[in-house]
Amino acid sequence: MNETELLQLGVPPGEPLRQAQALTERWEAAGRDPEQIRSDLKAVLADPEVFRGDPERGALARSLHAAPPEVAADGAPWRQWGQKLEPEAVQQMERACRLPIALAGALMPDAHVGYGLPIGGVLATDNAVIPFGVGVDIACRMKLSVLDLPLSDLERRKDRLIRAIESETRFGVGATFQHRREHPVMDEDWSVSPVTKQYKDRAWAQLGTSGSGNHFVEFGVLTLYEPLRGLEPGQYLALLSHSGSRGTGAAVCDYYSRVAQSKHPRLPRELRHLAWLSLDSAEGQEYWAAMELMGRYAAANHACIHRHIAQHLGAQVLLDIENHHNFAWKERHRIQGREREVIVHRKGATPAGPGALGIIPGSMASPAFVVRGKGNPASLHSAAHGAGRVMSRTAAMKRFDWKEVQRYLKERGVTLISAGLDEVPMVYKDIHEVMAAQADLVETVARFEPRLVKMAPHGERPED
Numbered sequence: 001m002n003e004t005e006l007l008q009l010g011v012p013p014g015e016p017l018r019q020a021q022a023l024t025e026r027w028e029a030a031g032r033d034p035e036q037i038r039s040d041l042k043a044v045l046a047d048p049e050v051f052r053g054d055p056e057r058g059a060l061a062r063s064l065h066a067a068p069p070e071v072a073a074d075g076a077p078w079r080q081w082g083q084k085l086e087p088e089a090v091q092q093m094e095r096a097c098r099l100p101i102a103l104a105g106a107l108m109p110d111a112h113v114g115y116g117l118p119i120g121g122v123l124a125t126d127n128a129v130i131p132f133g134v135g136v137d138i139a140c141r142m143k144l145s146v147l148d149l150p151l152s153d154l155e156r157r158k159d160r161l162i163r164a165i166e167s168e169t170r171f172g173v174g175a176t177f178q179h180r181r182e183h184p185v186m187d188e189d190w191s192v193s194p195v196t197k198q199y200k201d202r203a204w205a206q207l208g209t210s211g212s213g214n215h216f217v218e219f220g221v222l223t224l225y226e227p228l229r230g231l232e233p234g235q236y237l238a239l240l241s242h243s244g245s246r247g248t249g250a251a252v253c254d255y256y257s258r259v260a261q262s263k264h265p266r267l268p269r270e271l272r273h274l275a276w277l278s279l280d281s282a283e284g285q286e287y288w289a290a291m292e293l294m295g296r297y298a299a300a301n302h303a304c305i306h307r308h309i310a311q312h313l314g315a316q317v318l319l320d321i322e323n324h325h326n327f328a329w330k331e332r333h334r335i336q337g338r339e340r341e342v343i344v345h346r347k348g349a350t351p352a353g354p355g356a357l358g359i360i361p362g363s364m365a366s367p368a369f370v371v372r373g374k375g376n377p378a379s380l381h382s383a384a385h386g387a388g389r390v391m392s393r394t395a396a397m398k399r400f401d402w403k404e405v406q407r408y409l410k411e412r413g414v415t416l417i418s419a420g421l422d423e424v425p426m427v428y429k430d431i432h433e434v435m436a437a438q439a440d441l442v443e444t445v446a447r448f449e450p451r452l453v454k455m456a457p458h459g460e461r462p463e464d
Helices: 003-009 015-029 032-047 057-066 089-094 160-170 194-206 246-263 267-273 282-313 392-401 402-412 431-435
Strands: 078-080 102-112 119-125 141-147 216-224 234-243 317-324 327-335 338-347 349-351 359-360 368-373 382-384 416-418 442-455
Touching: 003 015, 003 032, 015 032, 015 216, 015 267, 032 057, 032 194, 089 102, 089 119, 102 327, 102 382, 102 416, 102 431, 119 327, 119 349, 141 359, 141 368, 160 282, 160 416, 160 442, 194 282, 234 442, 246 282, 282 317, 282 327, 317 359, 327 442, 338 349, 349 359, 359 382, 359 431, 359 442, 368 431, 392 442, 402 416
Parallel strands: 078 102, 416 442
Antiparallel strands: 102 119, 119 338, 141 234, 141 317, 216 234, 216 442, 327 338, 349 382, 359 368, 368 442
8 A cells, every 4th residue: 555545544644654654565565465454454543542552553553642633733714704603603613624634714604503514614625525514415506587477476376386386396304206307417327426326216206306404495576686697677576496415415425424534533523524535535536426416416406396387387487596505616716825726615605706696595584685706715705505593493493383483474475385493584593684794795686585485394304
């Protein structure tokens, strides 16, 4: 095994690497099987204390015991937008920037605690990808379609619009279509990863579905403030959706996060979910290919939802806008005075490069905003992806009741088709405050007011 292979296996540089090289050379000279060498090294890396007195492996075990943890003393620079963010979310960002692969970071004004990297966390790394830096719901996506239907349909033909949503997508954990949707994404190569290969049939059954948690499909009023892609300023009936890569994306994240953690056994407990894969490794390339496929699959989900709802209503699409978050991009940024290619993780953060269009939703009773990115280098060309939670799902279930919520929704002209109490408007930050806190990151192009909202029924656990 060469030095690169040993490092990819998780051997720390310095004395542990020298001891591992000497040990593998002796084993190779003795004719030991390469897979057995790899297995024996992994055993020492996983629990060095067990092998401290071993005559063969003791020197490596003792050097591992003395090696510093896989964190940098001085973290990479990062900046925060917004005030009064959860202290634990801020701590998570600080810890992420202490990884040896971290180059720069940013924390968005909708930030709250996540696994490893906080929701609203942006992290640029050096040739490495962090599965939990991308997130469980890989490529979770927003899509808006402006339809050529009169605004009066929101009241006059409300039942017809509701039937279109309920007929043309499915909500809830494990939701599928009996008669499967068609999209070219299912003709792609799903054998790029053992996970995507295994889950292809399930993914096809779930194509065009919306899942659970904070995923939604809703009709509302779009107010366009300027000409956009041939559409004149004014008010329009629009369809807005939020969902991702469903169960297959979650399986990809889970599998490769475990692989990453096995390669970095000396990461402190609080950093375990930030374990990474080198993009020079086979596992890193495999994850990257799976992540990219999940990005196209999430886009296909939305394409099916919007196409089938429009067809159900006999409507034409006048304008469509979409973007995704929970993803990693290869981008060029100026980091500490030098332009270089980096891997930008946006976990619950919207791409906001110069001129890039995106959608930032509020809640079921507050507006979403169509925005244009300003390309702020300090945020790594990123912005918030929503309002951000201020209350846990468990706390929300204890705090609110439907009578109170329905009165609140009625006052705002919102008809709720279905949802859980853990997704009511009061569990989210004020979207207007979030938008004000990132005025240097995006400018508003249009505003969407929800009117007919469907989410997963009460009792469904979240997927994202």
